Amino acid sequence: MVIASRNARKEWGYVLVTCSHGPHQHRFQIADAVIVARQLGATLVMPTIKEGLTEPISKFDDIYNVKHFIATLEGVVRIVGRLPEDLRNVNHTSVELPHKITKAEIDNKIRPIFVKSSVIVLNKFLLSMKDVKDERDPEIEAIRCLVQYKALQFQPQIEKLGNRLNNRMKEAAQSLGGKYVAVDYRSTDKACGQRTDNVFTMPKGCLSPLDLGLLLQSHGFARETAIYLTQTRLDESFDPLLKLYPIVITKEYSMPFNEENQFLYSGMTQFELAIDFYICSHSDVLVPIHSSTFYTALAGERIKQGFTHMLVPRLLRIAREAPEATSLTLGVPRIVTKRLHPAYSCLCEQGMSKALALVPSSPTSR
Template identity: 35%
Template sequence: MEPVQQSQTINQHNASNTQGVKLNENSYGPFKEHNEVPKPCWKIPSFKEKQSSGYILFSLYNGPEHHASQIANAVVVARHLGAKLVLPDIRGTKLGEKRDFGEIYDVKKFVASLDGVVQVAKVKPAEISSVKATAVRVPDRVSKDFITATIKPIFSTNKNLRLATYFDALSMENSKETVDSNAYQCLAAFGSLKLQSDLLELVDSMIGTLRSMSQKMGGRFVAVDLRFDMLGKKRCHKNVVSSERCYNAEEIGEFLNKIGFHKETAVYLTQTGWHGRLDLLRDIFPNTFTKDAIVPAYERAKFMGSEGREYEQFIDFNICSQSDVFVPAYPSRFYASVAGNRIASGKTQIFVPAEKTSEIANHYLSPYIARKSHFAHSCFCV
């Protein structure tokens, strides 16, 4: 076959695999040419309620995939109670390990985003420093009815509450509540958190490196949430949320190849450090990288050393949220939260591996996108 004919055949094959998704003429594979960024559907009423003397305290924990929901709960509770919100700290994976909010997130952005919604105390006020706050457990996406019936009576007696959000499932299904009642949840979950400048610059630099490694693909790359510590989890064998199972490195490579991604496509993996079992994926896609390979040398000690391991999850979360295509190797809260961020930015190409014979990429589109089953769809209008 002549080279020109071969190129035309490849283009025709990939075009058919995307069911009408228009491809850039310089790229191969099911990449969308443009992402339409949706607009927020919510409207926040002006701040009229008189503030009480009480405070809502809380911590962020269990990684960035939980933080937006924890923020949203705290904001909703504080708003309905008329309480002030104390800037949270961030708990690490080890007992007693914690960071200031500003070490990870932009404090000015956070406070400004909530202007007119709740008042935020950047430091714990002196008048409550010696007072132990009453602990209250609240469900993810707490409702106004729950706040009125369960939390408000406690707040009436104990003006300082410490919230702890609990999560019942991996999914983030679309809420049945109206857009208006979801307004504070939407604003807090998708409009308040931004990485602090140093960490944001690092993520941007790493994304730039991935795009340069994928120049033949128009600078586009695929991010895959694949970590070997997750593959042995119980949910990999039987997941109560969906029929999805876990896929290893070789299966991910075969999947990406099957749905039409060119071998020159850059692939980013959330795995920390290279592992021999990743070689089978790199055999199919040579431009496969873990974060260790693309972190600038001068940032390695700060963000990848023994003192910086907690930063890695934020790097992964943001790269997966911003990649051109995202592929989860297993069902998880990480996948669900990344999907929410991608819906908010219009990056809706999320392909979930499945035991199908189809070579059409859109046949593997995430249910969060295909069925609009994600909570984020109630927050944004295309």
């Protein structure tokens, strides 16, 4: 199946995109930006990255491999490093983008704006729970697969550091005969659980450091288990966890001194999130404390790498006389056991080959 030459006309106009909230969100945001630019027949300007209001805007190549990104999307969308000089100081129209945008939404909502301004900025991505099963378009799905599971590759320095930290974790675990577990846990998750006789209830769905330790212990993780926490650094509140699991490692503890200033104290959260994403996608076991886009993106990356050993918290009722009371256990996610994650359809030999066949292999086919 070949895409029709509806975009054979000369390309005009530009789409800018500012990504935010870490690599797990970038995958969805950039995929939508590529889809929008392609549908409009526009040129995509190399994405920029923004985290908090007080943080500087990062260049795309601070986090990602630019050459790989451009080469992977050759023939899908035209990409330039920056706007032409005569357009840089012009006010550009900001556009809100629904989650998993469709061609109809692009044509009906975005194209009229684009026609008037010829330069639009995508910097407001609206998450939603809409079901798009009946709206799936083979071309769009192919592009999503291409961006999320092939085009976005971390720049070499981040991969090198991630591999170094990953190897340290494996060595720490193997030296004591234990496993290496990455736990997506940050300080905002603390002090919500209530324990009684080593059984903890989860009225608010979050864990204290001690409850995290008890959860891992209840699932059979030995004291010798090496744990990587996405928490940047430990304080005294983590002492109860350390009594149960003394090998708890964070970025601050494990990062080489000469790279701390560059990655931990640069004032740019994106570096820390990229390192967390890389390590969590390569660990022996992943335990995500919350169901989130971070976990969803991580699960896809782990499925791609073949690291499907993931355990997710599950709430269970613990007393008939108190039906509202729940305890937490760990279980293999249904997205793995039932192969429900989109990565499976993207990466299966037949599915990926069919999907990518819908994407032209050279710019001349546009």
